[in-house]
Amino acid sequence: MDEVSCSDAELVRRTCRGESDAFALLVSRHQDYVYNAVVHLVGQGWDAEDLAQEVFLKAYRSIGGFRRKARFSTWLYGIMLNCVRSHWRRQGRRPRVVSLNPGVADDGPAPDPPSPQDGPLDQAVRSERVSFVRCCIAKLPEELREVIVLRDLEGLSYKELARSLSLPLGTVKSRLFRARRALRARIVPVMADEL
Amino acid sequence: MRCEKPRGRLSEYLDGALPSREAAELERHLTECESCRRELEALRHTVRALRELPREAAPPGFGERVMERVRADSPAPTYAGAGGISLWPRALSVAAMLLAVVGLTFLLERDGFFGAGERASRRTVMLAKGEGPVDRVSGAARRRGPLEEGLREVADTNGLGRKQDDKDAREGRALDATVWRQRDDVRRFAEAREAAEAVDMEGEGAFKAVPALPALTEAEEIRPAVSRERWEEGAPGRRPEAGVRALRRVVAEEPSSAARLPVRRAGRLPLERQKRAVFRQVALADAQQPEETEGPDQILIVEADKPLELAEKTVEIANANDIGDVTLSLPSADDGPDAGVIEVSLRVPAARYEEFLRQVSGVSLPHEQRLCNSVAAGDNLYFQDVSRRYERSQAAAVLNLYGGRPERREEMRAPARAGIALEGREEAFFAEVQDEAKELRLSLAFLSPGEQVKAEVSADFLPPGREVNLLIRLVRRAVPVAESAGLPAEAKAGELQETPEE
16 A cells, blocks of 8 residues: 555545555554644543543544545544543543642653753753643643643644534634633743743 | 733734734734733743644554554454445356355344343344444345345335335435435445445346445445336335345244244234334343443334334434444244334443434334333433423423433423522533524533533424423523533523413
């Protein structure tokens, strides 16, 4: 199979015909951003990978329902959100308690590995900043976290957001505004001199 | 210009999503307001900090682990075909015949949903099995001949049985075309569209096997195609029971079968039989507890005397609700008063059960619908007679469709209290009231974040007056209640006004 030229829609069609290699290719194409989104929504740890796997498993099971005129990623984001929300429901609605100590985040993804050209101080600062921002995201209420992750981390358009979240556009805009405002209130006072 | 409105638009402005007129207005304000300029900068920095976050890649081996789970979850289909396989007798090649033989599987339900002692005499054909939506109503058999023949009759009968007018052969074509479109709308399978376009209405009536989707590995779909000739020759006097008879014959011929199935007599069934559309809910004692739902899956059994039409519609609704396991059950002579009753049973996730019931109840006759009370394992679910539900206030009935949580039952009974039930809950309440032509449709949706349950109440059985007023008042009351509790709430009120009560 020519990997480069095969569109997602074609891979879906082949998957429906029983070609599991086609689905494996779909997974490899889309796994990184799904994993990135899941990790920023639920935190690092075995939960995140398990959930991310669950997303693709659910996608496989319901792949016949994918309308090929739609974007595969939008559809996949919708499945991801359902999985994440189920996860949250199972976890209960407890507010997440997150350490603000750099590198000790028990929530959010692992600290960013230092890049080779950074000096030790730069590495520490960068790592701290990343942890801090991630902690702030993790502290958002879940419905605000969703829009922030999908918009500002994953880069979805407003329309794609509305579709993936199954929300009206107005609600999407309003949630995004509230989410950014909440983050700004936390991030800017701490990081103002760095930004 | 005060700053509240401009501040509210800064986020959209940052994304370039403001219409140009509003953007220009905002920019004018920004030139004059340092505070808002600072706020915009702060937001911009925030968004930049977010977008500069390093991206997490999937860990090594992630793809392999996914595919392991995929393969463990659903084995590869057993057939070798790609694309549609035509089983048209004339064109059938040896290779195609072999493919058809290999690809069709006949399943006999073992203990099934009925337990070892109960219904042991019934023979059951699994129509579809899987996690995903059911493909279509179809039969599946390891032996092509008898079942194919039987299904052809079923298909012909089913297709032709709806129309009594044999004069216009084009109606037959239109009927099938309509069926295709309806199926597409409900099931959304791209293959359905392709297959529908490929149906040759001029050829001999035959079947086309559409490749099973990954979730359906044990049932192959057989799609009927009805030709003009068939329509012309077959329509008058075609007996609806012929198809059922054919199915019975097939099942009876299964070598392992010890039961003899009676052949139903042609002709109309007695009136009371015709009216029997019964929903019986059977609790699965050993049902698996799905993680996401609030109780075990329930087995809904739909009985009818017009089984194929009802089965098809039930399967359509099953598809729309992502319900997978669908079984067609044929009675044997041992069934006594139940002989002659066909059952379609579906495994329905608990969280969707009420909503699914409501939809299916619209398929069969509204009279004498009966839902047998049954208690699931544990106290996760409750069931009420549909008739009782109709008697009660429609508002409460509609609200009862939400969640199916037993603790809500008491709260939801009186519609006046429904507004109170919304307080303090972490859901959004969305209500839409609209008037369509001469019908009143009231949609109530209860949203958990990311979840939406809609219940529609049609005016057909919702008498104007008291119940409608209650519903309207409920909607109007619930929204501010939700908002005052700090919950997101959205309500759209249509043109409806409360009517003077009778």
